Structures are given as C-alpha cells and as structure tokens.
Amino acid sequence: MKIKFIYITLLSCIALNVSAQKAGVKKADKNYDKFAYIDAIKTYERVAEKGFKTPDMLQKIGNAYYYNADLVNAEKWYSELFAMTEEVEPEYFFRYAQSLKGVGNYAKADEMMAKFNLKSGNDSRGLIAKTKKDYREEIKKNSGRYKIEDAGINSEYSDYGTAFYLDKVIFTSTRDTGNFSKRKHSWTDQYFSNLYSADMTTEGVLSSAGKYGKKLNTKFHESTPAYTKDGKTVYFTRNNFLDGKKGKDANKVTLLKIYKATLEEDKWINITALPFNSDSYQVAHPTLSADEKTLYFASDMPGTKGLSDLYKVDIKEDGSFGTPVNLGSDINTEGRETFPFITSDNELYFASDGHPGLGGLDIFITKLEKDGSFKQVHNVGESANSQYDDFALIINKTSKRGFLTSNRPGVGNDDIYKFLETREIDWDCEQSLVGIVTDANTDAILPNTKLTLFDEKFTKLRDTISGLDGRYDFGIIDCEKKYYVRAEKETYTTKEVPVIIAKESGITELPIELDSAVKAIPVGGDLADVFGINLIYFDLDKWNIRPDAAIDIAKILDVLNQYPTMKIDIRSHTDSRQTHKYNEVLSERRAKSTRDWLIKHGIAAERLTAKGYGETQLVNKCADNVECSEAEHQLNRRSQFIITDL
Structure with missing residues (x-):
C-alpha cells in the first residue's frame, strides 16, 4: 500500500510539474506574440532550465534574442535548436548564420548560408551569398577607412539615430530624464525613445545633451529626424500617435509613421502625418536628398520584398508627395534594409542584414547615377562594421566627419560613435561590356542581332542591336557583377550567355556564337x-x-x-x-x-x-x-x- 501511494504521489508531482511548465510556456507565448520579448525570454529560459525544451520553444527564445540584436545569446539557443533538428523553416538557417557571425564563427555561418540558399529557392540573400563567396575579401579591402571614437554623450540605455541640425546633432535615446510617468517598452525593457540634442564642435565632439523639441516628443517613440537646410522643416519617425489619438493595425499594434513639422518662433508646429503612411504598415527613418526634392525612407508597405525595404518619394513644388517607389532588388533583399542616409554627392548609406556582412546589421554604400540607377552595393568595412548591429551612419562630405550607431560592447545598449573618414570608397572601377555575334558553324558575322542584358536575377536592364560588323556595346556596367546576355536573331536559336565582370576598370569582351535553327529535327528527339x-x-x-x-x-x-x-x-x-x-x-x-x-x-x-x-x-x-x-x-x-x- 505504501509503495502504491508513493507511486501515485510521484505521478501527481510529475503531472503538476509538466502542467506548470506548460502554463509557463503558454504565458511566454502570450508575451512573445505581444512582442514582449524580454518577459518572454525570462519565462522561456526558466522553463528550459528545467529540461522542458521543444523546437518551437527554442525557436522563440532564439528569435526573442535575435529581434533584440543579442546575437551571442541568439546563437546559443539556435545552436540548441539545430542540435535537436534541422527540420525548420529556411529562415532559421539565415538567422542562425547571422548569429554565428555575431560570435565570429564565419566558417559555420557560410555553411548555414549555403544550406539556406539550397532550401530557400530564389531568396536573394542566399543567391548573393553564393555569388559573393569572397565577401570577406571585399570587406577587408574597404576596411580601415574610418577613425572611430565614442561620441561622448552615450548613456546606459540605447542612444542612436543621429541627424545634423545647424550646429547641433539631434539623436534618439531611451534614457528618461523626467521625474514622473517613466514608461518602459515591453519589447526591449527600456524607456520609450525621445529626441535629444547635443552641441557639436567642428571636430565632431558632442556635449551638453538634453531633451529636444517639446512638441515633437510624446509618451511614445520618436526617432530619426531629417531637417531641411534652413532648419525650418523636420521629418521624423513616431509611433502612430497624433493629437492625443493612438492608431493601431488589425492586430492592435501601434506601428511607426513619418511626420512633418515646421518651425515658427522656435516652436515646432503643424505636426502632420505624411499621406503615404498607414495604420497597417510601418514607415520610418526619413532622409532628404541634397536638393530636398526626394525623401528616402524604410517601410514594409505592400510591395516590400523583405522585412523592410528602402523607398523614395518625390516632394513636389507645392509640398505634396508623389507615389513611393521601391529602390529595387539591387538594394533590397528579403531581409532588413533600413536607416537610409543620402549625402550631398548622392552616396546612399543604409543598414542591411540581407547583404553579406560581419554579423547583424552592417552598413553599406551605393551611389545614385544620373540615370536613376544605383552602383553596386559595397560593405563599408571595419571598423564602421563589426560582429554586432551597426547602422544609422551620417556624414558631412565636406569635413569627412560623421556619426554611426552600434550595439558593440560600449557604454549602453546602442551607442553613438563619431568618426573621421580617412579614405573614400573606390568608385573608380568602370567596365564596358562589348562583343561580336557570329555564326557558330561558318564564323560569319551576324548584324541586326537583338541583344538583351540581364542582371544575375534575370531582371532586364537594357537592350541593343549588333551593327553591320556584328559588334554590340552595352556601355558602362558595374564591376564584380554577374550578368546574362541574350542574343536573338531570326533563323537562329536564341542563346543566353553568362558573364562575370572583372574587379578592375577595363573592357569585357563577350563573343557570342549562334547556332542556325535550320537543321534536321528527328521525330522522337528531345x-x-x-x-x-x-x-x-x-x-x-x-x-x-x-x-x-x-x-x-x-x-x-x-x-x-x-x-x-x-x-x-x-x-x-x-x-x-x-x-x-x-x-x-x-x-x-x-x-x-x-x-x-x-x-x-x-x-x-x-x-x-x-x-x-x-x-x-x-x-x-x-x-x-x-x-x-x-x-x-x-x-x-x-x-x-x-x-x-x-
């Protein structure tokens, strides 16, 4: 009887323990679904420590750390997940690869990216990683161009997203200098962000940080302003909150919008939401072109390729706005592209985890051409980039001084760093793609052949016709890129030929031989x-x-x-x-x-x-x-x- 009683008691304890773990997981799931990642992490980890682990739980713990840019802990939990099973969605191979980079394990990260490419089909992140296997060599080539130092205004919280404003720098911080109503955000367990200002010397030294723009700051998030040159108009990011009213999407989540305000008598007034905002998607991180006729920003609006894409929109003479235009697949991936900044000479900096980098978000650069296209995207290299999240770079092209944000080990969660650019990116490489079209059997030249140029994703770029001498010329194209050329001519079989452009300036010759389509075709042949x-x-x-x-x-x-x-x-x-x-x-x-x-x-x-x-x-x-x-x-x-x- 005693043995039976002990047995029943043991079963009851086990049942109660399992029930408690399930209740804990259920609570954590609710926090996770509400984006309360910090609370979710605490609960999941307590349950995991007691040995109650499932692939779903490991995914969520890894995700919670990943979404909070803690790649070291994300790698720990994703490693446990992959030790348990590789029967996961392809996206987890990508996240695991990024987390592995965050701890410096690039060999295994490359292995996971190869598996991601295999499992994800035509995801551009996998394709880019496959074609840019030497991405670390490119990063090495672009490294050492910045002298970086702590900006001197960082707190123990998150400080990020700088903007030039006259002789000051405006930045975003989750520090809270108020005495009452201190409100924390469940996603990060930090105070809601506000705008702050700091005095700036000609050497880029910042001091006297304090709250800025009373009418711009609210009880919710404000961040990443962009100013007109006269300092009288600002575009900035804020939660969907205006005139005391909070907007929500279908899931009752308050998303981000871009707002505009004007300065009168040292007060910011006329705060209005831009017309292409929506309660249903995010719009954030504005930056103005040098002529102030174009606004660039990040969004996940319909038509977005990844988690967030970069867009541009025309600002018309009357102050109205055109229709937002996605910057395209040369820049945007299925990952995150965010925090754009465009310079006075049309260099576009942005942060991305979709292009090959050192881990987390890296900072990249491209350049806007006169025809509206962009040059090849380049990683700006170390020490601007690290194994951590690096983003929100701004630079004065005259002084070569600027600021960037990183969550590398420092004073707080995210810190602002000032830098001096000692060497610019090398844009000098230019290649021309030319060739001659001939008959494969007779070597006869083939004039009036239609030739079409595609990028590596088979997006059509331009076309031309071969001349009387059979020659064609696609003009200037990007170095270090893969292209396809399609040749079409009546009575000849259409042909596509791949070509990889060299890293140095010069001319790439691509001869194309076409087979005559007039040939015996056997019934039963393939x-x-x-x-x-x-x-x-x-x-x-x-x-x-x-x-x-x-x-x-x-x-x-x-x-x-x-x-x-x-x-x-x-x-x-x-x-x-x-x-x-x-x-x-x-x-x-x-x-x-x-x-x-x-x-x-x-x-x-x-x-x-x-x-x-x-x-x-x-x-x-x-x-x-x-x-x-x-x-x-x-x-x-x-x-x-x-x-x-x-």
Missing part, C-alpha cells in the same frame, strides 16, 4: 538535346515555373513558333522522395504547369500533350532509400520536350 536547351528544373515539392526555368521555356516557345506544325509531348519527372502516388500526382501537376505556360503564351493546345512520370524514370542511382545529395536529386526533377510530329 528538344533539350537537339537545340541545346537546358532541362526545366523544379524546386523540391513544387510545380510552379521558377524564374530561371522560364528563360528556358521561352526557348521552347521560340522553337514552336519557328515550326508552327511541330507537336511535342511534355514529360515531367520527380525525384524519389515522397511516395510513388504522391510523386505521380506532383509530376502530373508539373507537366500541366509547363503545358499551361506554353498555351498562355500563344501555342495551340492541340500541339501539346503532357504526362507526369513521377519517379519511374530516374536518371541516376537516387531511388528509394538511396542516400543522395540535393544536387543529385535535382537532376531527377525535370521536364522533357519530345517531338511527336512535324
């Missing part, structure tokens, strides 16, 4: 073999047409248009993973997707048949239960185009 067309590949468990696959299907389309009586049978295949039945259905969907694409682009339905073969026609050893690499499995996920009639 167009991929006859015309040298790549197989159409699909991502794992997908049947949609990938952007790179669309390029090759366009070649099939071109052949079918050249031979209007040709009929083809589309044969789609899968790899051996999943069940035979599942793969049969998946391949049928892929075949139909390919056929539908061709019909949509003008090919008569009766000219096309399509069938899925599942995993019944593998091209290699990768059958069920055979260990194969992802690249080997990829070879089986394909479509073929068999000629059935001419």
